[in-house]
Amino acid sequence: MAEKQVKIGIIGAGNIAPAHIKAFGGYPERCKVVAICDIVAELAEKRAEEYQLTSYTDYKEMIEKESLDAVCIATPPAAHKSVALDVLTMGCNILCEKPLAMTVEDGRAMADAAGKADVLFMVAFCHRFEQAIVKIKDSVSSGQFGPITSYRNVFANAAGHRPTRGGNLMDNGSHAVDIARYIMGDPMKVLAAQFRPKKVDDLDKVIDFSALLEGPNGEMVYIEAGGRHAGGRAVVEVCGEKTSALYDYFSANTMKWNDGEKWEDIELSEGGKRFFKQAKHFLDCLQNDEKCITDVFEALKTLELLEQIAKVANS
Numbered sequence: 001m002a003e004k005q006v007k008i009g010i011i012g013a014g015n016i017a018p019a020h021i022k023a024f025g026g027y028p029e030r031c032k033v034v035a036i037c038d039i040v041a042e043l044a045e046k047r048a049e050e051y052q053l054t055s056y057t058d059y060k061e062m063i064e065k066e067s068l069d070a071v072c073i074a075t076p077p078a079a080h081k082s083v084a085l086d087v088l089t090m091g092c093n094i095l096c097e098k099p100l101a102m103t104v105e106d107g108r109a110m111a112d113a114a115g116k117a118d119v120l121f122m123v124a125f126c127h128r129f130e131q132a133i134v135k136i137k138d139s140v141s142s143g144q145f146g147p148i149t150s151y152r153n154v155f156a157n158a159a160g161h162r163p164t165r166g167g168n169l170m171d172n173g174s175h176a177v178d179i180a181r182y183i184m185g186d187p188m189k190v191l192a193a194q195f196r197p198k199k200v201d202d203l204d205k206v207i208d209f210s211a212l213l214e215g216p217n218g219e220m221v222y223i224e225a226g227g228r229h230a231g232g233r234a235v236v237e238v239c240g241e242k243t244s245a246l247y248d249y250f251s252a253n254t255m256k257w258n259d260g261e262k263w264e265d266i267e268l269s270e271g272g273k274r275f276f277k278q279a280k281h282f283l284d285c286l287q288n289d290e291k292c293i294t295d296v297f298e299a300l301k302t303l304e305l306l307e308q309i310a311k312v313a314n315s
């Protein structure tokens with residue numbers, strides 16, 4: 001698809017849809033979002049009017065009529081599987097919102113189908129494209145941190161956040177688990193995990209979760225996501241024997257860095273631009289054959305770890 005402008009449709013016209021439309025809009029020579037679909041006609045029409053798109057209520061009709069090259073699946077997680085399986089049979093490329101699915105069983109069915117289809121199936125773990133996270137990941141991989149002593153990540157929404165997108169293990173927690181895997185590597189062992197409410201029969205009901213994991217070299221890894229924290233907090237902190245770093249998403253344009261001597265503030269010229277970088281990676285994979293760093297198979301590994309955390313928390 002090297003020279004061709006990629007024609008994209010959005011499936012699901014809810015909260016996150018505008019972020020993807022704007023992100024792809026950052027690359028007008030390479031792609032164009034032309035249509036949007038939602039089972040709620042008024043929602044699709046409202047977004048279509050806002051962004052000059054054609055609206056649909058049936059994504060199969062949208063893919064066919066618009067001759068789409070790719071879709072962005074932005075429905076709630078429970079609908080990802082059925083939508084993705086349909087889209088795969090139509091031979092269309094996919095950027096699917098996280099988490100891949102609500103169960104490993106569903107995720108596996110999606111990965112199996114993707115393995116047989118000749119299309120790109122990327123999952124939108126956008127934090128892998130956040131400048132500070134990329135810097136930490138690259139520096140950890142190159143050995144600049146030395147042995148890691150501890151890793152902590154808290155994604156906590158301020159009180160009042162509605163954990164409706166699959167509960168907070170699957171919503172912000174899926175990001176937390178994915179970033180931990182991305183930076184620290186596999187395998188991760190779940191040492192302890194806790195939910196609030198204490199036990200749930202349905203992950204949709206998880207309001208808060210925390211987990212203590214052991215990284216591949218015995219590192220202490222703590223992650224937490226929740227919906228009822230006082231002021232909201234979104235922080236990734238990695239300490240190594242040689243270097244340590246702290247990124248606070250609430251000050252997206254700087255991060256704290258310590259090379260063993262002193263703490264300093266590092267300016268980030270592209271802080272907070274993760275959706276644009278994610279869209280660029282999707283296009284690079286489609287048009288320049290770049291290897292996808294967050295494909296369906298990688299997302300399935302994150303889903304497997306999420307399921308292990310749920311098992312321990314519910315035990």
Ligand SMILES: NC(=O)c1ccc[n+]([C@@H]2O[C@H](COP(=O)([O-])OP(=O)(O)OC[C@H]3O[C@@H](n4cnc5c(N)ncnc54)[C@H](O)[C@@H]3O)[C@@H](O)[C@H]2O)c1
Pocket residue numbers: 011012013014015016017037038039040043057059073074075076077079083097098099124126165171
């Ligand atoms: N990466 C991030 O930072 C981030 C942030 C928010 C949401 N998300 C993810 O994006 C996805 C959507 O979240 P949201 O907050 O936008 O949800 P939302 O409920 O606001 O919107 C989802 C929309 O999908 C529509 N829909 C459901 N089934 C459909 C179908 N079969 N065909 C067409 N439309 C359908 C619904 O009617 C709804 O309007 C979730 O997977 C969520 O985890 C990611």
